[in-house]
Amino acid sequence: MTATRSAHANYSHRRKPASVRLRAAVFAGLSAFALSATAADREAGLTAPLPPLLPWKGQSESLIVTRGDWITPAEATNFATTPDYETTRVFAQKLAAASPDIQVQDIGNAASGRAIQLITLSAGGSDPRTNGKPTLLAQAGIHSGEIDGKDASFMLLRDYVTGNAELRALIEKVNLLVIPILNVDGHERAGLYSRMNQRGPNNAGWRTNGNNLNLNRDYTKLDTPELRAVMDIINDYQPELYLDIHVTDGEDYQYDITYGYNGAFASDSPAIAQWLEQHFQGDVDAALSAAGHIPGPLVFGVNSKEFSDGVSHWTASPRFSNGLGDLRHTPTVLIENHSLKPFRQRVLGTYVFIKAALNTLAEKGDALTTAIQSDQKRRPQNQVLAWRASETPDLTVYAEKPFKGIDYEKRPNRISGTEEVVWLGKAKDYLNLPVYRDEIKAIEVQVPKAFYIPRHEDLVISRLKAHGIAISAAELGKTQNHSTPLTQFTVQAHEFAKVPFEGHFRVEGQFTEKPVQVDLNNYVKVSTDQPLGLLATALLDPRGPDSFFQWGFFNQIFQRTEYAEAYALVPLAEKVLAFDAKVKGEFEKRLQDKAFADDPAARLNFFYLRSPYYDQQYLKYPVLMQY
Structure with missing residues (x-):
């Protein structure tokens, strides 16, 4: 989904600008009309018209199977629909029954009780945790309407089962883990009207889970059972590469498969970022291009009314998969297929992407392992907890090769009462398109040697453990007189959000600090001298925008319970x-x-x-x- 520069400044990835959000009154009227219409009327009259398409044909179309016992459910409908939850589970079991190399297991349950499936592919069915081969984790359906990764994975696994020689050779060198549907409850809230600005499937699922929470904002707080299940898999299998597969909307452009990761200019895992830039990106782009797709960067327009004003190169905070992966030194790539491209085209591009990622991991996995180990050993003295966009754009990014955009014009609109962008479906290249990088340090802090948490903060401690952060007993009986001095923050000013966000009333604060003497018998210790030390700092330093403090885990400190008469x-x-x-x-x-x-x-x-x-x-x- 798209985001403005101001949205990035607030770390709310892909929030629509106010100018394009419909008013509640409009929704109320539309709902009344929808209820009064027949199903046929609704399908004919209320499906949102989308901009015209550029024609497309690609070599990846040869991947489609149209007959026989191994047509995937999406292929069987010519990519009009995606299989529902039960059909998905049945097809996964069919794959497992056809090959001893494929295992299927449930890794957790959504709030409804629906199980979340994990498919494991390894040579001979060996355990990816112990077979010594690098592992790729491909996750689909965190936003269940963005389900391309499920159907692409099923086509790839089908081709493996039916004897594809290239895939067989790859799986001799690497392991593949697939979560076909993460948001299983949202997946079953499916229908024609789930996603207004996306071309298929006709039964796309809903963005949020059964509790109306966006799983792709839950990577730090881990409120949802779905994300805790993912974290268990990451901690258990330690994948060398993690693909989080989405569909993006917003501006129109020629690229059908876009993707990104935190750049080396603003990364807590600089060695991994360099590997992604120097090895992974070139390989994937070449494979996609050879298959007829147009790979592109994960960028967002800075002005929804004037695309030529430039794009934002986003640095993800750890509430998102690629931001968390950067902090925990798990190489993570956020794939954002373009929503205005047909479902069929997006699925095929995703297949090519996953296969290319497997190939790069097989050929250059040793270099990635070295990069991971290097980043895990980093112990910087300072840490940036938030980045903001540069005020001056970089004009060199598209100085030689233009940004592949789509032409548009602005027309007065009687509905909104202002000019609206109309995409024309014609290719337009932008030379010297301004690029605004999130590369300015907005919040930088000193990394402490350790944090001490009261034992009664059991929710915070349990979430740290869910992340895999090592926690130990404090130096029992010691106080400041016998050990290193401790520092405590006091809130001098604070402001609560006016509306809830992801089930929380977030809070920001200003702090003073002073040394304290504390008996540590009732505390646990979180040392930052561990591979996940930077993640611990992002979660426990209250000045960070994704800290437990700002998510409201410590709101009890704002209430007084004793009074004076x-x-x-x-x-x-x-x-x-x-x-x-x-x-x-x-x-x-x-x-x-x-x-x-x-x-x-x-x-x-x-x-x-x-x-x-x-x-x-x-x-x-x-x-x-x-x-």
């Missing part, structure tokens, strides 16, 4: 005024402020704040840092 506080205040000249002077100074002087509650609170009865944990961030 005037009959006890007034005599205490009189005693303080009699014996503490400093407090007396501060109080008399405050009385010069008429608003304070006229407010009895404020006057009483002045003394309560300074009394030993005041809640000493109020606004104190409970996670301690050791620098």
